[in-house]
Amino acid sequence: MATTDTAAEDALDExxxxxxxxxxxxxxxxxxxxxxxxxxxxxxxxxxxxxxPAWLSEATFSLxxxxxxxxxxxxxxxxxxxxxxxxxxRDARGLSLNSHGLPHLRTGQHADFLRQPLGNLPAGFxxxxxxRPWLFYWCTAGQSFLGEDVSxxxxxxIHTVRPLQNKTGGFGGGHGxxxxxxxxxxxxxxxxxxxxxEVVDREAMWHWLGTVKQVDGGFRMAIDAEEDIRGAYCAMxxxxxxxxxxxxxxxxxxxxAGLTHFTDKLGEWISTCQTYEGGISxxxxxxxxGAYAFCALACxxxxxxxxxxxxxxxxxxxxxxxxxxxxTTPEGGFAGRTNKLVDACYSHWVGGCWALxxxxxxxxxxxxxxxxxxxxxxxxxxxxxxxxxxxxYLLTCCQQSGPKGGMRDKPSARPDGYHTCYSLxxxxxxxxxxxxxxxxxxxxxxxxxxxxxxxxxxxxxxxSELKSLKVDEVDVVGLVHPVFVIGFEAVERARLQFExxxx
Ligand code: FPP
Ligand code: K
Ligand code: ZN
Numbered sequence: 001m002a003t004t005d006t007a008a009e010d011a012l013d014e015x016x017x018x019x020x021x022x023x024x025x026x027x028x029x030x031x032x033x034x035x036x037x038x039x040x041x042x043x044x045x046x047x048x049x050x051x052x053p054a055w056l057s058e059a060t061f062s063l064x065x066x067x068x069x070x071x072x073x074x075x076x077x078x079x080x081x082x083x084x085x086x087x088x089x090r091d092a093r094g095l096s097l098n099s100h101g102l103p104h105l106r107t108g109q110h111a112d113f114l115r116q117p118l119g120n121l122p123a124g125f126x127x128x129x130x131x132r133p134w135l136f137y138w139c140t141a142g143q144s145f146l147g148e149d150v151s152x153x154x155x156x157x158i159h160t161v162r163p164l165q166n167k168t169g170g171f172g173g174g175h176g177x178x179x180x181x182x183x184x185x186x187x188x189x190x191x192x193x194x195x196x197x198e199v200v201d202r203e204a205m206w207h208w209l210g211t212v213k214q215v216d217g218g219f220r221m222a223i224d225a226e227e228d229i230r231g232a233y234c235a236m237x238x239x240x241x242x243x244x245x246x247x248x249x250x251x252x253x254x255x256x257a258g259l260t261h262f263t264d265k266l267g268e269w270i271s272t273c274q275t276y277e278g279g280i281s282x283x284x285x286x287x288x289x290g291a292y293a294f295c296a297l298a299c300x301x302x303x304x305x306x307x308x309x310x311x312x313x314x315x316x317x318x319x320x321x322x323x324x325x326x327x328t329t330p331e332g333g334f335a336g337r338t339n340k341l342v343d344a345c346y347s348h349w350v351g352g353c354w355a356l357x358x359x360x361x362x363x364x365x366x367x368x369x370x371x372x373x374x375x376x377x378x379x380x381x382x383x384x385x386x387x388x389x390x391x392x393y394l395l396t397c398c399q400q401s402g403p404k405g406g407m408r409d410k411p412s413a414r415p416d417g418y419h420t421c422y423s424l425x426x427x428x429x430x431x432x433x434x435x436x437x438x439x440x441x442x443x444x445x446x447x448x449x450x451x452x453x454x455x456x457x458x459x460x461x462x463x464s465e466l467k468s469l470k471v472d473e474v475d476v477v478g479l480v481h482p483v484f485v486i487g488f489e490a491v492e493r494a495r496l497q498f499e500x501x502x503x
Pocket of ligand 2: 336343
């Protein structure tokens with residue numbers, strides 16, 4: 001091997017000695033169009049010849065370089081090509097630029113864009129009939145992240161969601177539809193955002209949640225529906241925001257099978273969703289996805305303080321490693337899973353994981369107040385990801401240009417409420433800092449309510465932090481609660497509203 005770097009040579013020699021599978025690497029003659037051992041369109045792959053640097057043998061290079069050409073690898077290359085001129089501002093698309101040369105956040109246009117779906121909808125929205133609560137949530141919470149007054153929606157939202165609430169508890173997507181954990185979660189967050197949670201029948205909600213709690217510790221999305229990590233996060237959000245009793249209702253199936261509390265076996269069930277990749281799947285033995293990592297971490301942050309519950313139930317190092325691989329180069333945004341495309345919505349689903357993980361590995365005394373005073377020597381907060389790269393992706397590639405506003409998955413996609421809400425939440429994760437205040441109580445002594453999720457504090461990015469992200473003051477979004485994904489005032493209002501916890 002011809003090399004000028006002996007340390008690198010030694011390391012590679014070591015690898016060559018240790019890895020017996022080197023011997024099994026296909027030789028150049030094998031590199032026909034054989035593809036991987038899975039037939040079918042999605043998997044048919046062409047082995048393209050890698051280009052190793054001059055100092056590296058082909059056999060060694062193929063250990064590090066994924067040289068399979070697939071439908072996904074081609075789509076990734078196409079995405080990079082469409083993003084590059086925007087990322088480098090070679091093409092500014094007429095967007096006005098801030099003092100650092102990045103596009104301004106189009107605050108007013110994005111707020112206007114989020115107002116539209118809250119009025120009468122065009123016929124094309126009929127496909128969203130089972131997801132109406134999501135529109136309510138994305139469009140109200142998204143506006144609140146932009147500093148808009150959303151209390152104006154209070155009466156209308158209460159009037160609109162009243163028929164979606166079932167007598168047997170919980171909310172469906174539309175009139176006459178079965179209650180569902182996702183619809184219930186989205187309805188509650190929208191109501192909390194505008195200040196209308198009193199419309200919720202809390203006692204019926206408690207009974208309904210009892211019907212989706214499973215004996216193995218997890219939650220189904222609805223009666224007889226799939227059991228997955230979304231169910232766990234959505235159900236625990238409802239129980240905590242509404243301060244429902246943690247005891248299971250007397251007649252529910254999980255109680256009949258020996259469980260007594262909603263929290264029973266929950267952490268253990270979440271553990272079973274962590275896979276060999278280190279990431280989190282929707283349910284045991286499924287594929288890892290970044291969005292499920294957020295559900296798992298946020299659910300554990302409801303169960304208790306992050307430095308207790310996260311390391312107790314997850315291999316934190318493996319999860320950090322897995323999520324780190326999802327920040328894409330050169331786009332700077334996040335992909336949802338291995339070998340897939342960057343997408344703005346993962347700015348929240350993956351971008352929102354970092355604050356929770358950073359708190360999981362921060363010693364509890366770090367943020368603790370002593371005699372009412374913050375400790376004088378606070379070391380620098382741990383930072384696990386590239387905030388600047390995410391901000392650049394969102395501002396350059398994900399803002400719709402022209403009069404319309406709204407944010408989008410990637411340049412070739414159209415803006416929508418979902419990507420707008422979660423892009424703004426991702427910007428908030430990048431621009432600000434969120435820390436767990438270990439001085440707060442874990443549990444309310446009288447009502448028994450889990451309080452850990454209410455102990456988070458947000459701190460706005462300082463002038464110098466914002467400068468390093470290349471944003472001006474006018475490009476800054478509001479603080480977003482890292483567990484409930486609504487404004488901090490909305491969380492505090494819900495905490496106070498149900499402090500007593502009685503029906
Ligand atoms: C794949 O879609 C996406 C998933 C399998 C999961 C998405 C889950 C969420 C966004 C979170 C849900 C959370 C709650 C609280 C209800 P895809 O194949 O279109 O996208 P991809 O290629 O980016 O993976
Ligand atoms: K996607
Ligand atoms: Zn998306």
